[in-house]
Every structure is written in C-alpha cells, then in structure tokens.
Amino acid sequence: MLTITDLKMHFQSKAHTVRAVDGVSFHINAGETLGLVGESGCGKSTLGRCILRLYEPTSGKIGFQNQDITHLSMHAMRPIRRHLQIIFQDPYASLNPRMTIGNIIGEALQIHNLFIEKKTRQERIQELISTVGLRPESISRYPHEFSGGQRQRIGIARALAVQPQFIVCDEPVSALDVSIQAQIVNLLQDLQERLKLTYLFIAHDLMIVKHISTRIAVMYLGNLAEIGPSKELYEDPKHPYTKALLSAVPIPDPTHPRSRIKLTGEIPSPINPPSGCKFHTRCPYVMPVCSQIEPPLTALGKNRQVACHLYSSG
Amino acid sequence: MTNCSVDNLSIEFATDKGTVRAVDGVSFEIPKGKTVGLVGESGCGKSVTALSIMRLIPTPPGHYAGGQIHYQGQNLLELPEPEMRKLRGNRISMIFQEPMTSLNPVFTIGNQIAEAICLHEKLNYKSGLEKAIHMLELVGIPSPKDRAACYPHQLSGGMRQRVMIAMALACKPDLLIADEPTTALDVTIQAQIMELMLQLQQEMGMSILLITHDLGVVAETCDQVVVMYAGRVVEQADVQTIFKHPKHPYTVGLLASVPGNLDKGGGSGGQARLQTIPGLVPNLLNLPQGCRFQDRCSRATDPCRQIEPELTPVGSHLFRCYNPY
Ligand SMILES: Nc1ncnc2c1ncn2[C@@H]1O[C@H](COP(=O)(O)OP(=O)(O)OP(=O)(O)O)[C@@H](O)[C@H]1O
Ligand SMILES: Nc1ncnc2c1ncn2[C@@H]1O[C@H](COP(=O)(O)OP(=O)(O)OP(=O)(O)O)[C@@H](O)[C@H]1O
Ligand SMILES: [Mg+2]
Ligand SMILES: [Mg+2]
Numbered sequence: 001m002l003t004i005t006d007l008k009m010h011f012q013s014k015a016h017t018v019r020a021v022d023g024v025s026f027h028i029n030a031g032e033t034l035g036l037v038g039e040s041g042c043g044k045s046t047l048g049r050c051i052l053r054l055y056e057p058t059s060g061k062i063g064f065q066n067q068d069i070t071h072l073s074m075h076a077m078r079p080i081r082r083h084l085q086i087i088f089q090d091p092y093a094s095l096n097p098r099m100t101i102g103n104i105i106g107e108a109l110q111i112h113n114l115f116i117e118k119k120t121r122q123e124r125i126q127e128l129i130s131t132v133g134l135r136p137e138s139i140s141r142y143p144h145e146f147s148g149g150q151r152q153r154i155g156i157a158r159a160l161a162v163q164p165q166f167i168v169c170d171e172p173v174s175a176l177d178v179s180i181q182a183q184i185v186n187l188l189q190d191l192q193e194r195l196k197l198t199y200l201f202i203a204h205d206l207m208i209v210k211h212i213s214t215r216i217a218v219m220y221l222g223n224l225a226e227i228g229p230s231k232e233l234y235e236d237p238k239h240p241y242t243k244a245l246l247s248a249v250p251i252p253d254p255t256h257p258r259s260r261i262k263l264t265g266e267i268p269s270p271i272n273p274p275s276g277c278k279f280h281t282r283c284p285y286v287m288p289v290c291s292q293i294e295p296p297l298t299a300l301g302k303n304r305q306v307a308c309h310l311y312s313s314g
Numbered sequence: 315m316t317n318c319s320v321d322n323l324s325i326e327f328a329t330d331k332g333t334v335r336a337v338d339g340v341s342f343e344i345p346k347g348k349t350v351g352l353v354g355e356s357g358c359g360k361s362v363t364a365l366s367i368m369r370l371i372p373t374p375p376g377h378y379a380g381g382q383i384h385y386q387g388q389n390l391l392e393l394p395e396p397e398m399r400k401l402r403g404n405r406i407s408m409i410f411q412e413p414m415t416s417l418n419p420v421f422t423i424g425n426q427i428a429e430a431i432c433l434h435e436k437l438n439y440k441s442g443l444e445k446a447i448h449m450l451e452l453v454g455i456p457s458p459k460d461r462a463a464c465y466p467h468q469l470s471g472g473m474r475q476r477v478m479i480a481m482a483l484a485c486k487p488d489l490l491i492a493d494e495p496t497t498a499l500d501v502t503i504q505a506q507i508m509e510l511m512l513q514l515q516q517e518m519g520m521s522i523l524l525i526t527h528d529l530g531v532v533a534e535t536c537d538q539v540v541v542m543y544a545g546r547v548v549e550q551a552d553v554q555t556i557f558k559h560p561k562h563p564y565t566v567g568l569l570a571s572v573p574g575n576l577d578k579g580g581g582s583g584g585q586a587r588l589q590t591i592p593g594l595v596p597n598l599l600n601l602p603q604g605c606r607f608q609d610r611c612s613r614a615t616d617p618c619r620q621i622e623p624e625l626t627p628v629g630s631h632l633f634r635c636y637n638p639y
Binding site: 171 | 503533558590
C-alpha cells in the first residue's frame with residue numbers, strides 16, 4: 001500500500017538545520033495499522049505530513065499503491081490526495097473558527113466533488129456526525145462551542161468524509177477521555193474493517209497503540225529504532241529505548257509498584273544530533289562502538305528489525 | 315489546610331439555542347501541597363471549571379451563575395480585575411489544554427516566557443530570558459538556547475506543550491491548574507514533567523488541580539479525585555478509593571474503558587474491542603429529569619428517572635447515585 005524509502009526531511013533556517021526525519025524506511029500493508037511511537041519531537045508528525053505531501057521531503061521516496069508520488073505535481077496529486085487523509089494532533093488549530101461543523105465537513109466533500117446534490121450532501125454530513133458520536137444539532141454549531149474532545153471527533157468526521165483508503169492518525173485520541181477514546185478506537189477499527197482502511201497511527205498512549213496496531217515502529221530522533229509485530233514488540237522489546245519507553249507507561253492502579261527505567265543524560269536535539277547511534281548519550285547499555293558507528297536497521301528473526309549494536313553479530 | 319475551595323460553582327453560556335449550564339453546583343477543595351485530579355467525559359465542564367478559577371471565562375457569552383471560589387481567604391469571583399491580574403500567572407497559574415491557541419505565533423517562545431517572568435518578578439529582560447532558557451531546560455527541551463529563538467510553529471506539539479509548562483512554572487506558583495498538561499507528550503517525558511511538578515510541590519507546598527483523562531497519571535500523582543459528568547460532580551474520594559472501590563456507574567465504566575485491562579485480545583491489530591460506555595452525554599440544553607447518567611446506566615431504576623440523586627457522603631467518599639456499586 002505505502003512504501004517509504006530512506007526518507008529525509010530537514011528544516012533549514014538561517015541559524016541551523018533541524019534533521020526532523022533522517023533516513024526512515026518502512027512499508028505499510030493494505031488493511032493494516034502501523035503504530036508509530038517515540039519521544040516528543042522525534043519527527044512523527046513530520047513523517048506523517050511528508051507522506052501526505054504536506055511537506056516536500058528533502059530526499060527519499062514515497063510510494064503509494066505502486067506509484068512513486070514523491071515528486072508528483074499538485075495537479076497529478078489531486079486524485080490521489082483524496083485517498084490520503086490526516087486526522088490532526090491539535091484539533092482546535094485545524095478547524096476554521098468561522099465555519100459551522102456542517103460547513104467544515106461539507107468543504108471536504110466539495111473540494112473533491114463528492115455528494116454534489118444538496119440533499120445527499122446534507123445527509124452524508126449528518127451520517128458522518130452520527131458516525132463519530134456527535135449530537136445531530138452539532139451541524140449548525142461552531143468549533144468554539146465544543147470541548148477539546150468533541151472537536152477531535154469533528155476532525156475525524158472531516159477525514160472520513162471523502163472515503164479515503166489511507167489515514168494518518170496523528171494522535172487522534174490524545175485529547176479524549178478514556179471512555180470516548182475507547183469509542184473512537186473501536187470506531188476506527190470498525191471503519192477499517194468495513195471500508196478496508198489502512199492507518200498510520202501516531203500516539204503516545206502505548207496501551208492504545210498496542211491495542212490497535214498490527215505492527216509498531218519506534219522512532220528516536222529522526223530514525224527508526226525498532227519495528228515489529230505489536231505483540232512481540234511489547235512482550236520482548238529489543239531496543240533499549242523501547243524498553244525505557246515501555247517501562248514509563250503509567251499504570252492505572254495506585255497500589256501498583258513501579259520500576260521505571262530512568263533515562264539520564266541530556267536529551268539530544270535534532271539540530272545537533274549525537275554521532276553514531278543517536279541514543280547512545282542516554283543508553284544504559286552504551287558501548288564504545290555506539291558513539292562511532294550508526295547501527296543500521298537490521299533484521300532480527302522473521303519479521304522484526306532493530307537498529308542497535310547489541311544485536312549486531314560479530 | 316485548604317488552599318483553594320470551589321463552592322457550589324455554576325457557569326452558564328448563552329448560545330443561540332438557549333442557555334447552557336456547563337458547570338452546575340460544583341464543589342471541591344484543593345488542600346495545600348496536594349494534587350486533586352479532575353476527570354470526566356469530554357465536555358463535562360472540566361476546562362470551564364479550571365478557567366473560572368483563573369477568572370478567564372469569556373463574559374459574554376459566559377456568565378458566573380452562582381457560587382464562590384475561595385483562594386487564601388478571598389473570593390476570587392469578587393476580586394477586582396487588577397488584583398486578579400496580579401495573582402494570575404504568578405500565585406495561580408495555568409497550563410492550558412490547547413497550547414497553540416495560548417501561545418502568540420508572532421513572538422519567539424523565549425521572548426514569551428521571559429515577558430511572563432518579567433511581568434511578575436523584578437528582573438530585567440536579559441535575566442528574564444536566562445531564566446526562561448533555564449525553565450526550558452527543566453522541562454526537557456533539548457538545545458534550550460537555540461529553541462528559545464524559535465516561533466511556536468517551528469516546534470512539535472509536545473514541545474509547545476512543554477513551553478506552556480515552562481511558562482506556568484516559571485514564577486513558582488502556589489496553585490497550579492494543569493489542564494491536560496501531558497497529553498501531547500511521550501511517556502518518558504511525561505514522567506519527567508510529572509516528577510518536576512511533584513518536586514516543586516514538595517519544595518514549595520504548591521497545590522495542583524490536575525485535569526487529565528490518563529487514569530494512569532491520576533493513579534500515580536493524585537491524592538484526591540473528583541469525577542464530573544454533564545456539569546455535575548458525580549463522585550469524589552481519595553485516589554485509592556476511586557480505583558479500588560468506585561461507586562458511581564460512570565466511574566466504573568470509565569475505569570473499565572482503559573485498554574490496559576485488556577491483555578487478552580490486545581495487540582492482535584484487529585478483532586478485540588475496547589469496553590465503552592454506550593450512548594451519548596445528554597444535551598445540556600435538554601437535560602433529562604432525574605439522574606443525568608440514566609440513559610447510559612445499566613443500573614437505572616424508576617427513582618433515577620424522577621429525582622436527581624444528591625451528592626451523598628459515606629465517610630469521606632461522596633457519590634451521586636441511588637444504586638451504587
Ligand atoms: N515547520 C517547521 N520548521 C522548523 N522545524 C520544524 C517544523 N516542523 C517541525 N519542526 C521540527 O522538527 C522536529 C520534529 O517535529 P515533529 O512535529 O515531527 O515531532 P513529533 O514526533 O510529532 O513530536 P510530538 O510528539 O511532540 O508531536 C522538531 O524538532 C521540530 O521542532
Ligand atoms: N464559549 C462557549 N460557548 C458555548 N458553550 C461552551 C463554551 N465553552 C464551553 N462550552 C460548553 O461547555 C461544556 C463544557 O466544556 P469544557 O471545555 O469545560 O469541557 P471539558 O470537560 O474540558 O472537555 P474536554 O475533556 O473535551 O476538554 C461543553 O459542553 C461546551 O460545549
Ligand atoms: Mg506530533
Ligand atoms: Mg477541556
């Protein structure tokens with residue numbers, strides 16, 4: 001469905017270069033959900049936006065359904081864009097405050113000339129509003145009249161409006177309370193089965209990611225640290241960063257004892273990333289080689305890959 | 315000792331369909347040096363409650379419809395605006411739910427934090443900026459000096475959120491209102507931020523009102539928990555009691571929705587479904603007679619459809635239900 005190869009996205013400014021995405025490769029199969037997790041600022045949203053061509057990548061390749069879309073023109077991109085949608089991280093900033101919810105969803109339909117007749121369009125909008133669990137009268141209300149979680153549902157309705165095949169879900173449930181999180185996650189799963197959708201699911205809540213993902217990719221400072229089937233990765237994390245990440249998950253039980261792997265050392269910056277393995281400045285298992293050579297992403301067993309010298313034979 | 319208490323607070327909004335009572339007779343206390351968690355379904359009035367403590371409800375369309383908010387002996391709702399301004403961002407500070415809407419896009423983040431510091435502390439701009447950079451470092455922003463020169467749009471979502479946190483903590487407030495402070499953060503940084511907040515709490519006796527839907531964070535950091543539903547407090551108790559002996563069916567449903575409790579089916583990337591609370595929150599413009607949770611409640615009986623239950627204490631555990639668990 002989607003293949004990205006050695007994708008890089010560097011933001012250039014007068015003073016410095018931010019290496020937000022620095023050579024990432026993976027593929028997503030049709031109908032599956034690839035979870036993408038990693039430290040805040042490691043490049044997850046940037047990667048998602050590159051895939052949708054909202055950013056022009058610095059280098060690398062993006063293939064969608066056997067077509068290289070990396071350098072397609074706006075015009076050539078148009079029919080494809082409909083199939084690639086995004087649900088944004090920041091629900092408020094992504095909704096036009098002067099438009100009603102009906103118009104926000106309707107606009108997406110209009111751009112792609114779908115449900116042209118007024119009555120069917122109105123019906124489609126109502127259907128979407130109820131699909132995401134908002135009240136019918138929401139159609140004539142404005143974004144500021146909704147709470148944070150309600151706004152996120154509006155964003156989901158908008159993304160679903162054009163019946164896409166692939167959706168980048170950039171923290172779609174972060175702003176929601178757990179009961180609604182659960183509803184939305186179930187909804188995304190139902191829609192996936194019904195409409196054969198494929199997701200790139202970016203989130204910080206590792207329990208949700210585990211729940212929804214077929215496979216999971218762990219990112220650290222612009223690179224993939226590890227990728228593999230979700231269950232295996234949780235039960236037996238390989239990369240030291242993945243281990244630390246999993247140990248930090250807060251547990252909803254006030255009596256539960258915790259044993260958190262504390263990451264010490266300064267958090268590195270994509271402006272001036274460390275040499276060798278980018279995680280070596282904070283890694284509890286650091287070896288001399290780690291500061292010198294960047295470990296490549298190498299296969300470990302049948303369907304897992306990890307970028308760590310601990311697992312390179314020799 | 316109580317640092318801040320909210321007494322029978324009601325907040326209304328005028329909409330073109332009528333008046334919405336977003337917060338309806340809410341009361342709770344935030345003891346000195348303690349953390350109170352405020353949880354509840356999206357739209358139940360958590361942010362509105364938080365904003366009203368800061369006296370930041372836009373009026374109109376908002377309207378303080380009743381009740382009091384006491385902070386160190388004074389009723390904040392009666393304080394003249396210039397007095398309130400002195401407290402805000404200084405003694406009482408808030409981390410807002412939507413960082414992008416509360417950061418100014420045309421100023422660098424270093425500048426914004428420094429301005430906030432200089433406003434309340436007698437510092438020149440240069441020392442203010444130095445302190446701002448130090449705060450950015452404390453909240454885990456790498457290359458804080460370079461980052462201080464960035465504009466909000468150049469930062470990732472989680473970095474913006476940390477900028478807000480740095481700003482809120484810069485003046486070492488005495489009461490911190492944190493509205494979903496760590497939702498955009500990964501768990502390692504979340505742990506670091508929560509630790510920083512708890513450390514400031516221990517050092518200075520800061521009180522925290524923590525709004526979050528992450529029940530893991532609640533379990534790990536809160537002393538007391540207040541559960542809201544459709545503008546009402548429905549349950550309130552210490553953290554152990556809420557997690558071990560929840561009484562209100564909404565609280566029970568909330569706890570059951572956590573995906574962590576679902577190891578059996580999880581990770582298969584497909585079939586398993588999370589447990590949810592069926593149905594929708596009632597329309598605030600058209601509330602049912604009786605309990606507001608009745609339509610979604612498996613335990614609802616006739617009395618529930620007639621008279622809304624009172625928030626009743628059993629020891630220090632309060633709940634609003636005729637048929638508690
Ligand atoms: N438009 C931009 N201009 C300059 N730098 C940018 C821009 N957008 C993102 N960056 C930088 O790229 C890096 C990665 O940002 P990105 O938003 O992809 O992170 P993320 O993994 O989504 O983080 P979060 O979990 O906090 O949302 C950050 O260092 C950020 O400052
Ligand atoms: N300016 C406004 N005009 C009209 N209604 C409003 C306004 N602000 C808030 N409301 C309503 O008040 C109710 C409570 O909103 P609030 O933002 O406090 O919810 P919340 O509990 O913080 O939810 P979330 O978890 O989604 O952030 C919502 O139903 C919302 O629609
Ligand atoms: Mg992001
Ligand atoms: Mg809120």
